[in-house]
Amino acid sequence: MRAENITSVTQFILVGLSNHHKTQVLLFVVILLIYLLTIVGNLVIITLIQVDSRLHTPMYYFLTHLSSLEVCYVTSTVPQMLAHLLAGNGAISFARCATQMYIALSLGSTEGLLLGAMAYDRYLAICHPLVYVIAMGRWRQAQLALGAWAGGFLLSIMNVSCTLRLPFCGPNRVNHFFCELPVVLKLACADTRVTEGVIFGAAVLILLVPLSVILTSYSLILSSVLQMQSVSGRSKAFSTCASHLAVVTLFYGTVISMYMRPRSGTATDLDKRIAVFYIVVTPLLNPIIYTLRNKDVHGAVAKVFQRWGFEPKSKH
Numbered sequence: 001m002r003a004e005n006i007t008s009v010t011q012f013i014l015v016g017l018s019n020h021h022k023t024q025v026l027l028f029v030v031i032l033l034i035y036l037l038t039i040v041g042n043l044v045i046i047t048l049i050q051v052d053s054r055l056h057t058p059m060y061y062f063l064t065h066l067s068s069l070e071v072c073y074v075t076s077t078v079p080q081m082l083a084h085l086l087a088g089n090g091a092i093s094f095a096r097c098a099t100q101m102y103i104a105l106s107l108g109s110t111e112g113l114l115l116g117a118m119a120y121d122r123y124l125a126i127c128h129p130l131v132y133v134i135a136m137g138r139w140r141q142a143q144l145a146l147g148a149w150a151g152g153f154l155l156s157i158m159n160v161s162c163t164l165r166l167p168f169c170g171p172n173r174v175n176h177f178f179c180e181l182p183v184v185l186k187l188a189c190a191d192t193r194v195t196e197g198v199i200f201g202a203a204v205l206i207l208l209v210p211l212s213v214i215l216t217s218y219s220l221i222l223s224s225v226l227q228m229q230s231v232s233g234r235s236k237a238f239s240t241c242a243s244h245l246a247v248v249t250l251f252y253g254t255v256i257s258m259y260m261r262p263r264s265g266t267a268t269d270l271d272k273r274i275a276v277f278y279i280v281v282t283p284l285l286n287p288i289i290y291t292l293r294n295k296d297v298h299g300a301v302a303k304v305f306q307r308w309g310f311e312p313k314s315k316h
Contacts, residue, residue, distance in 0.1 A: 009168040012097050012184070014090030015175045016081070017272060021088070028085040034284050035078045041287040042067035045297075052300035058136045059125065062118045063290055065145050069114065070283040073107040076100060077178040077279055084177070094168070097179035102160045105181055108255065108278065109206045110152030115248060116210025117144040122244075123217035127224045155202045162195045163188070176272045178279070182259060183271055203259045211252050218245060243289045251282045 018024055045067045049055045077100065084090045092100070121144075124132050163181055166188035176183045181199065185192055218241055225241070228234045254277040291297040 009094055009170060009172045009187075011091055011093045011172065012179065012187075013173045014084060014092055014177060014179070015173060016084050016090050016177050017276075024085045024088065028082055031078065031085070031280060032082055034280055035074055035082070038074050038284045038287075039071055041284065042070050045287050045291060048297060048300040052303060055297070055300055058121050058141050059118075061141050062114065062121060062145065065148075066111070066114055066118065066290075067287060069107060069111055070286055073104070073111065074279070074283045076103045076107060081177045090174075090177075092179065097174075097184065098160065098164055101163075101179040101181050101184060102156055104178065104279075105159060106153040106156040108152075109156055109202075110149050112206045112210050112252070112255065113148035113151050114145070115251070116213040117148055119210075119214040119217040119244075119248075120144070123220055126221050152206070155206060159199050159202050162198050166190045166192065166195065175269070176275065178275075180258075180271075180275060200260060203256070207252060207256050207260065211248075211256075214245075214248055214252075247282060247285050247289045250285070251278050254278045 016024075017027055046064055049060045049064050080092070080100070121136055124135050128135065159181060163185050166185075167190055168187055169189040171187060174183055174187065185195060185199075188195075222238070222241060225234055225238060254274050258271065258274050258278075
């Protein structure tokens with residue numbers, strides 16, 4: 001009788017961000033607004049890059065991938081979060097939980113690797129402009145982008161399969177707003193040390209290696225910028241690097257604190273508060289930061305407006 005189906009959990013209950021009705025309504029409105037802005041902002045970037053031939057460069061090629069990734073990333077978690085906030089019911093089947101855990105982890109892992117590729121691209125463009133066109137040809141762009149997607153999804157298969165091999169026999173309350181691997185892992189009815197070691201090793205490849213590439217790239221970029229003669233050019237480069245590094249720090253800092261810090265026995269409210277930053281906030285910030293002061297994007301927007309008949313009147 002003891003071997004009678006130890007994996008008895010058929011659904012999980014997501015606790016969510018709050019149990020207070022008024023707070024749930026407020027969070028629903030705020031998160032829905034952020035979600036819509038994120039979707040629209042990233043779709044606008046993808047459209048602009050596709051319609052303006054001046055944006056058919058390596059930097060915008062990677063930005064297209066990042067924007068597409070962000071649309072998928074927020075859609076894998078936020079609509080369910082909104083539904084639970086509205087209904088007040090956080091029940092999710094074991095199969096749906098496992099699927100969401102894999103998709104969200106894969107997309108998040110891909111973003112970590114893709115940001116590293118984008119930093120490497122900027123390093124080549126600024127520090128080695130004479131060889132940039134050859135070094136970052138179309139085949140190299142495709143290799144880096146596909147490598148990021150493949151690496152994110154393959155490493156996530158390993159992490160999620162190791163987690164799902166463990167028995168889940170109760171409790172089934174997940175102190176989170178979606179099925180995130182480290183939080184679900186805490187509910188397993190077995191020794192999780194080996195699985196935690198696998199997850200930590202994958203996190204080193206997905207987070208620390210790209211982060212090292214990013215920090216090294218931007219250090220070399222800043223060193224090159226300091227040698228510029230133009231004060232305005234130097235100021236613009238510093239401003240751009242600072243804004244990029246701010247988003248990178250927010251994304252990697254919060255994800256590393258979730259996946260690479262020592263695990264406690266139970267999930268705390270801190271886990272889901274940290275997750276809000278890389279699930280909700282950074283997907284909104286990325287399109288803003290990468291395009292806000294970008295003259296090429298501004299030109300593409302003006303070109304689209306002209307096609308639609310909104311050409312600004314000339315001053316006499």
